[in-house]
Amino acid sequence: xxxxxxxxxxxxxxxxxxxxxxxxxxxxxxxxxxxxxxxxxxxxxxxxxxxxxxxxxxxxxxxxxxxxxxxxxxxxxxxx
Amino acid sequence: xxxxxxxxxxxxxxxxxxxxxxxxxxxxxxxxxxxxxxxxxxxxxxxxxxxxxxxxxxxxxxxxxxxxxxxxxxxxxxxxxxxxxxxxxxxxxxxxxxxxxxxxxxxxxxxxxxxxxxxxxxxxxxxxxxxxxxxxxxxxxxxxxxxxxxxxxxxxxxxxxxxxxxxxxxxxxxxxxxxxxxxxxxxxxxxxxxxxxxxxxxxxxxxx
Numbered sequence: 001x002x003x004x005x006x007x008x009x010x011x012x013x014x015x016x017x018x019x020x021x022x023x024x025x026x027x028x029x030x031x032x033x034x035x036x037x038x039x040x041x042x043x044x045x046x047x048x049x050x051x052x053x054x055x056x057x058x059x060x061x062x063x064x065x066x067x068x069x070x071x072x073x074x075x076x077x078x079x080x
Numbered sequence: 081x082x083x084x085x086x087x088x089x090x091x092x093x094x095x096x097x098x099x100x101x102x103x104x105x106x107x108x109x110x111x112x113x114x115x116x117x118x119x120x121x122x123x124x125x126x127x128x129x130x131x132x133x134x135x136x137x138x139x140x141x142x143x144x145x146x147x148x149x150x151x152x153x154x155x156x157x158x159x160x161x162x163x164x165x166x167x168x169x170x171x172x173x174x175x176x177x178x179x180x181x182x183x184x185x186x187x188x189x190x191x192x193x194x195x196x197x198x199x200x201x202x203x204x205x206x207x208x209x210x211x212x213x214x215x216x217x218x219x220x221x222x223x224x225x226x227x228x229x230x231x232x233x234x235x236x237x238x239x240x241x242x243x244x245x246x247x248x249x250x251x252x253x254x255x256x257x258x259x260x261x262x263x264x265x266x267x268x269x270x271x272x273x274x275x276x277x278x279x280x281x282x283x284x285x286x287x288x
Binding site for chain 2: 028030031032033034035036037038039040041043044046047050051052053061062064065066068069070071072073074075
């Protein structure tokens with residue numbers, strides 16, 4: 001009797017083992033860049049003839065880029 | 081600074097392919113590789129034809145970066161998606177993942193041997209010394225390191241293609257849309273034909 005009960009419990013546990021909620025989809029793990037490091041644009045000297053910024057100063061480079069960006073705004077560029 | 085982005089105004093693009101030519105010329109892109117192209121829908125249908133210039137959109141969550149088996153992609157501080165050609169194995173996964181068809185593969189030989197991936201760099205070069213010969217040969221010119229913006233956007237004749245700081249170009253576009261209105265009021269009609277509505281007659285005594 002006891003053995004039959006144990007067998008029944010074991011069977012139940014075994015049967016419920018399939019009811020787990022394991023992940024069904026592949027979880028993407030962000031890869032790490034494996035290549036060479038790249039320089040930053042503001043770390044270069046400005047060209048002799050061309051836009052000017054202070055070497056190494058990100059803010060001055062961004063200001064220069066923004067000024068140049070606004071040249072694409074013809075309403076301000078032409079009608080100002 | 082926000083992220084570097086492109087924005088193409090379909091109301092302005094006239095399918096001149098000037099951006100494509102500028103890109104080809106600026107970077108000396110090889111035959112068969114188009115980092116930028118102009119897509120036209122409803123070609124030839126009056127009033128419904130629209131064109132848009134497409135290249136790498138430098139996605140915030142780039143699918144090419146996600147699928148690359150050798151992790152050769154990286155993102156710069158300005159949000160430009162670039163890759164290392166020394167690491168690329170030319171498998172083409174990024175081409176399948178990209179919704180814009182941006183990754184290009186140079187082909188050669190009778191059996192179409194596929195080379196390493198090439199794509200728009202937002203004129204930011206790649207992982208070589210900035211403005212060096214090696215960088216130019218592999219990735220093209222690094223205009224950002226010259227304090228300039230992408231050649232395609234800067235030379236666009238109708239300024240349909242805007243490129244640069246996402247916040248700035250969004251403001252430009254927003255102001256433009258507010259000014260031009262809609263329908264026949266869109267930018268271009270008034271400039272070409274005056275402020276009248278299409279089909280309106282010129283005032284009496286007006287010189288042509």
